[in-house]
Amino acid sequence: MAWGEEALRAVQIDGQPYVALTAVARAAGGAVEWLPASQKVRLRVGDGQIVVTPGASVVAVGRSSVRLPDPPRWVHGAVHVPVRWFLPLVEPFAPGRVRVGEARLNRDGQDRQDKGSVQKGEPGKRGNGETGNPPVSVSPTPPVGEGKGVEEREAWKIHTVIIDPGHGGKDQGAVGPTGLEEKEVALKVALHLKAMIEQRLRVRAVLTRSSDEFVSLGRRARIALENDGRVFISLHCNAANRRGRGAGGTEVYFLSEARTEEAREVARRENAALAFEENGASGGANGNPVLRGIFEGMSSDQYLKESQDLAAEIRGAVARAGGMLKDRGVKQAGFYVMKGTQARMPSVLVEMAFISSPREERLLRTESFQKQLAGAILEGVRDFKAKAEQAVANK
16 A cells, blocks of 8 residues: 555544454554454564454463453454553564654553554664655544544444355355255345445455355454454245245344244254255364354344344345345345355345246346346345434434
């Protein structure tokens, strides 16, 4: 990026300025990695690494441990770290690149000046403009009285949408009467949706897969978390057994305990992808340490209300899109892929149509119908985004 000054938003938590760990990584020229098995996050900078556990005060710096007065926190899907205590830990791994304020912190942790700021200079040079180019700075939190509103609006800003095309590779998903595969339809709709979101909403859209490849359910959740997703949408096609061959329509799910046997059956079918994963055939998530690490200990109902709202907006938009499909409503069930995301962001699974229905299979084959589905989902995301961000702005 060009060198110059750039203000990156710091949010205030319990009176302390916090910044996103991903922003620290960018400033230091490092990278952030999610460690699902241990529920930790690793920051790599130069030859060093710092491992944090959101909510825990003890931070691993190389082979040593440091206890921070204020722990790292999850803030609407992103790990944030306390500027005052965390930046001095990063500084030795990026000499001349990251500094705390115009002066370093005193040993007692009190700022000499510029409380809550961090600066980045060109590697090997001072970042204060004495030599080389001017610094990039992370601004302090806004003054009391205006900071909380700015903080909440920024935290709730939906800047990244994760699109998850179901199945892929060796996992074909459901298959229609004439051989159309669910994995193919899901990917095509996802590609259309990604383009629409980026062009019309002007926000980032990330695919969990962009080709016909197998991606484990655990990896899909990690992609969502690593990319700081604010909304997660998993795309699938429904299917019915022979007795239900006439079934059709669209339904949208959020993660919660299934209320009907039909919903449980849909979840069982979509969760069957676990059988394609290493150790998946011998116990599913219980036999897969990656999935177990993601699912255990998560308060997966943290975004339950927002997930319900997102599902309702998408359902409504699809229902308004020409009336070509029966509106089967919003439902709830236990989908593994959303157990790794709903604790961090609103998450839904869209069963776009019944691929087992001869009529709906014909529709799903056509690019025009795929674009119609993508456009309806886009409308639902747009309406949810507008209402969620407006609700925070009105607080």
